[in-house]
Amino acid sequence: xxxxxxxxxxxxxxxxxxxxxxxxxxxxxxxxxxxxxxxxxxxxxxxxxxxxxxxxxxxxxxxxxxxxxxxxxxxxxxxxxxxxxxxxxxxxxxxxxxxxxxxxxxxxxxxxxxxxxxxxxxxxxxxxxxxxxxxxxxxxxxxxxxxxxxxxxxxxxxxxxxxxxxxxxxxxxxxxxxxxxxxxxxxxxxxxxxxxxxxxxxxxxxxxxxxxxxxxxxxxxxxxxxxxxxxxxxxxxxxxxxxxxxxxxxxxxxxxxxxxxxxxx
Numbered sequence: 482x483x484x485x486x487x488x489x490x491x492x493x494x495x496x497x498x499x500x501x502x503x504x505x506x507x508x509x510x511x512x513x514x515x516x517x518x519x520x521x522x523x524x525x526x527x528x529x530x531x532x533x534x535x536x537x538x539x540x541x542x543x544x545x546x547x548x549x550x551x552x553x554x555x556x557x558x559x560x561x562x563x564x565x566x567x568x569x570x571x572x573x574x575x576x577x578x579x580x581x582x583x584x585x586x587x588x589x590x591x592x593x594x595x596x597x598x599x600x601x602x603x604x605x606x607x608x609x610x611x612x613x614x615x616x617x618x619x620x621x622x623x624x625x626x627x628x629x630x631x632x633x634x635x636x637x638x639x640x641x642x643x644x645x646x647x648x649x650x651x652x653x654x655x656x657x658x659x660x661x662x663x664x665x666x667x668x669x670x671x672x673x674x675x676x677x678x679x680x681x682x683x684x685x686x687x688x689x690x691x692x693x694x695x696x697x698x699x700x701x702x703x704x705x706x707x708x709x710x711x712x713x714x715x716x717x718x719x720x721x722x723x724x725x726x727x728x729x730x731x732x733x734x735x736x737x738x739x740x741x742x743x744x745x746x
Contacts, residue, residue: 508559511555511559512555512556512559515555515558515559516552516555519548519551519552519555522547522551523544523547523548523551526543526544526547527540527544530543530544541624545624590642591624591625591626591640591641591642592624592625592641593642594640594641594642594644594645594646595622595623595624595625595626595627595641597645598622598627598641598644598645599622603649603651604619604649604651604653604654605619605622606619606620606621606622607619607653608651608652608653608654609651609652609653609717609720610629610649610650610651610652610653611649611650611652612639612643612644612647612648612649612650613639613643613647613648615629615631615637615639616629616631616632616650617629617630617631617632617637618630620636623641625640625641626638626639626640626641627639627641627644632721652717652720653717653718655717656716657690657693657714657715657716657717658714658715658716658717658720659712659713659714660712660713660714660715660720660723660724660727661710661712662710662711662712662724662727662728662731663700663708663709663710663711664679664708664709664711664731664734664735664740665705665706665707665708665709666706666707666708666709666735666740667705667706667739667740667741668705668706668707669706669739670706670738670739670740672699672706672707672709672740674738675709675734675735675738675740676697676698676699676709678734678737678738679697679709679711679730679731679734680695680697682730682733682734683695683697683711683713683727683730686713686723686726686727686730687722687726688715688716688719688722688723689713689714689715689723690713690714690715690716693714694714695711695712695713695714696710696711696712696713697709697710697711697712698710698712706740711727711731713727
C-alpha cells in the first residue's frame with residue numbers, strides 16, 4: 482500500500498516537473514525570440530530616426546526607452562501566457578517604479594532634464610556656454626549630464642537638471658560677440674588723440690568685425706583722468722584671440738601716446 486502511494490507521488494511529481502520544465506523551456510524560447518524581435522524593431526526605429534536626421538543623443542533616448550518598455554511588456558506577456566497573475570505583477574512593477582523613482586529622484590530629474598535639452602535645444606555640441614559658475618565648450622550632451630571642456634582644457638561634467646534649473650548663457654548662439662575692455666588715460670594726454678589711435682589699431686586686429694564697428698567712447702572721468710570704453714566685435718569662435726589682441730593694442734597705444742597713468746606712490 483505504501484509502495485503504491487509512493488509510486489503515485491512519484492508519478493505526480495514527474496508530471497509536475499515535466500510540465501514545469503516544458504513551461505520553463507517555452508518561456509526561455511519566447512524570451513529569446515521576443516528579444517530578437519525587439520532588437521530588430523529597435524534597429525529599424527534607429528534607421529528611421531537616422532534617416533530623419535534626428536540628433537544622435539535624442540536617438541539614444543528614444544531607442545533606450547522603447548527597448549525597456551518592450552522588454553517589460555514581453556516579460557509580462559510571457560508570465561500571462563503561462564498562467565501567472567499579471568495584474569498583481571504589473572501593480573508590483575508600478576509600486577517598485579514609484580519607490581525607485583523616489584530613491585532616484587535626482588537621477589531621474591537629470592534624465593528628464595536631458596530629454597528637455599534635446600527637445601528645446603538651447604545649445605548644441607561645440608557651443609560655448611555658461612551655466613551657473615561653470616563655463617566651457619559643449620563636448621557631449623549625455624543622458625544624465627553634459628560634458629563641458631573648460632578654457633584650461635579640463636572636461637567638466639554638469640548635471641542636466643542643474644543646467645535646466647540655472648541661468649544659461651549661450652555665447653555661440655548670436656552671430657557676433659562684443660569684447661568689453663577699458664583704457665585709463667592720464668590727465669595730461671588728450672583723450673581724443675588716444676581714441677583715434679585706438680580706433681585705428683583695434684580695427685586692424687584680425688577677426689575684428691567692421692559691422693558692427695568697434696566702439697571707442699568715453700566711459701568715465703575720474704581722479705586719474707579719462708576712462709575709455711574699448712569694445713570691438715567678433716564672431717563667437719574668435720572671442721579669445723580678439724580679447725588678448727585688444728589688451729595688447731590698448732597697452733601699445735597708451736605707451737605710444739604717454740597716456741599710461743603713473744602708479745600711485
